[in-house]
Amino acid sequence: EAQVTQNPRYLITVTGKKLTVTCSQNMNHEYMSWYRQDPGLGLRQIYYSMNVEVTDKGDVPEGYKVSRKEKRNFPLILESPSPNQTSLYFCASSSRARTEAFFGQGTRLTVV
Amino acid sequence: EDQVTQSPEALRLQEGESSSLNCSYTVSGLRGLFWYRQDPGKGPEFLFTLYSAGEEKEKERLKATLTKKESFLHITAPKPEDSATYLCAPMDSNYQLIWGAGTKLIIKP
Numbered sequence: 001e002a003q004v005t006q007n008p009r010y011l012i013t014v015t016g017k018k019l020t021v022t023c024s025q026n027m028n029h030e031y032m033s034w035y036r037q038d039p040g041l042g043l044r045q046i047y048y049s050m051n052v053e054v055t056d057k058g059d060v061p062e063g064y065k066v067s068r069k070e071k072r073n074f075p076l077i078l079e080s081p082s083p084n085q086t087s088l089y090f091c092a093s094s095s096r097a098r099t100e101a102f103f104g105q106g107t108r109l110t111v112v
Numbered sequence: 113e114d115q116v117t118q119s120p121e122a123l124r125l126q127e128g129e130s131s132s133l134n135c136s137y138t139v140s141g142l143r144g145l146f147w148y149r150q151d152p153g154k155g156p157e158f159l160f161t162l163y164s165a166g167e168e169k170e171k172e173r174l175k176a177t178l179t180k181k182e183s184f185l186h187i188t189a190p191k192p193e194d195s196a197t198y199l200c201a202p203m204d205s206n207y208q209l210i211w212g213a214g215t216k217l218i219i220k221p
Contacts, residue, residue, distance in 0.1 A: 004155075035211075042116075042211035043156075043199070090155050098207050100146070103155030 006104035023091030032074040036087040118212035133185040141205025
């Protein structure tokens, strides 16, 4: 089954404690991206990657890091989380043709 | 500046009551316009892509249309299971999606 898998689904952490949200896709997609979704706002792109070892900033990259060492994995790293990073996060992947994006189940992060 | 506005923010309908959702956009070099459905606490699910003005696509009770400035998602005789948030996302000349805030659709039985 084609899917994008994020872990964990829920995470409560404290300010300043480094964390990683994993994302893996099994569709051999070149393009992967991370979004955050907050009430009343549209999906906002954090980072994206067009292929292995190629990453670029989206609209709201401050406070986040990513890496793309393998085609299937695209982890999101928060080196020093702050309460304003409390949000619902989605990983997505799509083929090079960008015909449609497949989304993960989401990670609800709370930073206290 | 690229922007997209969806209206209304929320729409409550009775089962069987047809209506339309609007997506107005200003995007340079439009590559396509995408519609997604999102259920609470879940990731968006792809519905349609429209590539040029005048194009229409249908899926069950949903039909999406596109003009040079707007896209409409028409829902005919909706059922309670059609309740969800519908997201519109034009793709710009750099292949980046510009996401609207969504329309929350509630269908009452």
